[in-house]
Amino acid sequence: MARKKNVTFNDIAQYTHFSKTTISRYFNNPDSLTPENQQIISDALDKLNYKENKVAKILANGQTEFVGVLIPSLSMNYYSEMLNQILASYKKYGYKFLVFAGNGHDETERRYIQELMSYKIEGLIVLSHTLSSRELSDLQIPVVTIEREDQFVCSVNTDNYLGAHEATSLLIHNHCDVLIHLNSPTKENVPAYRRRAGFQDACVKAGVPHEVIIRDFGLSYQEAAAPLQEIFDNIEQKYAGQKKGIFLSNDDHANILLNLLIRKYHTLPDDYELIGFDGAPISEQAIYPISTVGQQIDQIADEAVSLLVSQMQERKKRHPVPLAEPVHKTVPPLLIRRQTTT
Template identity: 60%
Template sequence: MGKKKVTFADIAKYTNFSKTTISRYFNNPDSLTLENQEKIAKALDDLGYQENKLAKVLANGKSEFIGIIIPNLYLHYYSEMLNQLLSSYSDYHYKFLVFVSSDKKELEQQYLDELMSYKIEGLIILSHTFSSEELASYHIPIVAIEREAEHICSVDTDNYMGAVQATTLLIRNQCDVLIHVNVPVPEHVPAYNRIRGFEDTCKEHHIPYELMLQDLGYTYETTYIAIRQVFQKIDSTYSGKKKGIFLSNDTYANIFLNLLFQKYGKLPEDYQIVGFDNSPIANEAILPITTIGQQIDKIAKTAMELLILQMDEMKKRKPTPLENPIHKQITPVLIRRETTDS
């Protein structure tokens, strides 16, 4: 026989509160004292109450949904970030609606409209399609990760420090020439500081370097072809020199490493490779890849904390919006593996 459904009347009788007070606990908890909230919470546990989520959404308009818009999942950084964000359900009990935008503005607009129709309580955005000013016009709690975020809250890695760490390691390992492989990144995007940190460090140490900034594809197949062209150019141009290759993410670094193994059957002594992110592929590669760890778990945790801070404020009877967006920066960690420390 199934359990008897616990009603507001049952909870009111158990706690000696009115049904109106019980309703306020679910729909406007800030109107009750902390002591009374705790009494009702204990009663719910004692009675085995199971909340009707749909009824709650209809009653107060709060969906308990968080939207996530992510550019793609083929770059291992994004898939690991998504994994970390979704894992926060056990801490916060918010559900997630996830869209992959492929950096297409028309498609992303459809996704934003869809998310707003679901009455999402907050948005985490990693794509670069809409400006932060455009996103702020939606007037919902938003946190950006690793993108332009002048008008909204954000969490980024200290990309400049990460680039300095990578470049300094390659210099200490006595490379003759350093090469940074990246896409053309706009200066207002946080990841641009990987380029700046690399170039500044090379200039400071008076070491020859090259920036190889070009379109590197938007799928695994197109990225593989682009990285192969980069590899062929480096291999022929700098033959006989010890080459320090700093790639802007671990996906690129893994493809570059695979190309070396396809040609030479090993990592040649005149190559050193450093990636960026510390996504799982860096440790799972044919040879574990030295990388700049973004502490993806910490970024995801900080992003959720920033979003919850804003969403909790919005639930108050008289919410006070943030005077200015909050921007958090996470320190990267150099993780030395076999592509520099054989």
């Protein structure tokens, strides 16, 4: 059986009576053609059953349609769900993703970025906190960060202060005697720092006894389990007989603390209320679904990819106009009430 001949630019040109240069412009710079001519060529591609040769296109114009993604860890539910949503944007935007999970080491993550650049990525999404936005801005490609320091690059973040304030206000409304916030060491220029501020401001305004516990919990269950066990034991002793409202900085830690309570009491005691942060799948899947501050992860991912795509598309124009300054978008959180709050 004879092998079916691939449709070439010459075939399309003959079918449409356009030049091969015009056909090339359709693929590489469609905005240079009128909408009517774009439609004529698009219809011809369908009639001829044209199959695009991606490798040939990359070699011709150097545009890979690859986007790099650098995340801190896949073991935490928030990051894995954010990655799921970013990858799902392919259907809407048509870009493919090359992903590296960082390890918190500067040189290692620089090597990851060098590897990504060697694949001619057109843009980069960064959730890792390791490298400064100043360094990322020097990459000469569009960069969008999510929930990290972002002074010199575009970003999409949650309103962390509002989310924390709402979570704390719910615990106050539920008549907790003492409020406790568990968090990791966080610099003031990182959006998540505002969770601590929102918690403290709500407590001070209401005149409620409160404590902030800062501890390095790492980026995995194995790293977080021991310090959370120690903190739980201390809370049990220090606040015995009081109703405790605990606001944790993420849903993974809220789930670990919930498991510690269930192991000891075989249920969630009436003198504990828990609220996490993120709206990650683990909060809904826990043995007692956990109240949480939902980050609207799907919307954040879409906003980040959209912001990146707009910059990448601008660079492809004949006379691109770069951003005068970084764009910072904020997505409002949603307080999700479940079984760990009354």
